Amino acid sequence: MPRPKVPLLSADRIADAALELVDSGQPFGVNALARTLGVTPSSLYNHVRGRDEIIELIRGRIAAQYLPELPEGTWDEVVAATLRAQRRMYAEHPNAIPLIVGKTITDPLVIASYDNLATGLLDAGFPEDEVLTVVAILDSFALGFGLDLASPDDIWQPQGPTATLGRLLAGAERGAARSDRAFEEGLDLLLASLRLRLSRLREAD
Numbered sequence: 001m002p003r004p005k006v007p008l009l010s011a012d013r014i015a016d017a018a019l020e021l022v023d024s025g026q027p028f029g030v031n032a033l034a035r036t037l038g039v040t041p042s043s044l045y046n047h048v049r050g051r052d053e054i055i056e057l058i059r060g061r062i063a064a065q066y067l068p069e070l071p072e073g074t075w076d077e078v079v080a081a082t083l084r085a086q087r088r089m090y091a092e093h094p095n096a097i098p099l100i101v102g103k104t105i106t107d108p109l110v111i112a113s114y115d116n117l118a119t120g121l122l123d124a125g126f127p128e129d130e131v132l133t134v135v136a137i138l139d140s141f142a143l144g145f146g147l148d149l150a151s152p153d154d155i156w157q158p159q160g161p162t163a164t165l166g167r168l169l170a171g172a173e174r175g176a177a178r179s180d181r182a183f184e185e186g187l188d189l190l191l192a193s194l195r196l197r198l199s200r201l202r203e204a205d
Contacts, residue, residue, distance in 0.1 A: 019058050022058060059105065063110045076194070079117065090146020090149075118131050145182070
């Protein structure tokens with residue numbers, strides 16, 4: 001049989017091309033993605049229902065890279081492993097953040113990751129009515145530090161005299177080293193506060 005004139009499409013190929021398009025910083029949309037793939041927009045609709053489903057494919061593709069397996073261990077080990085993976089994911093794909101944050105999560109792998117996190121917190125003793133709040137706090141922590149890791153090497157650059165900041169900056173770490181240290185110290189503080197919360201809950205029982 002003769003080879004098809006139009007390249008064959010699949011969900012995987014669409015996901016890869018969409019992520020590459022987003023990472024490049026070019027405008028993202030169904031028409032732009034179709035041009036990237038060398039097909040018509042109507043061809044895409046034979047495989048996906050629209051822009052939202054493509055975004056979810058992007059989310060799933062990224063998650064598969066950074067959380068291919070669910071973390072195991074104690075609840076705090078699961079939290080730490082999940083946040084480290086999420087931070088790296090957000091840092092290496094910052095252009096995808098506005099897209100995936102603005103859409104409801106449905107991807108099975110990502111749902112499984114959140115379920116694993118919620119189950120670990122619940123089993124550790126956090127009340128059911130607090131678990132989703134804790135998950136949201138953890139999510140925001142990872143997102144913020146992902147953006148921090150993707151930020152310029154020099155975060156602050158005073159243009160005049162300062163009382164304290166300029167002196168501290170003179171000997172401070174820069175770039176990834178600064179971000180890594182801030183993340184790990186922040187993670188320690190976050191986990192310590194959650195352990196304290198658990199301890200107080202147990203004392204109240």
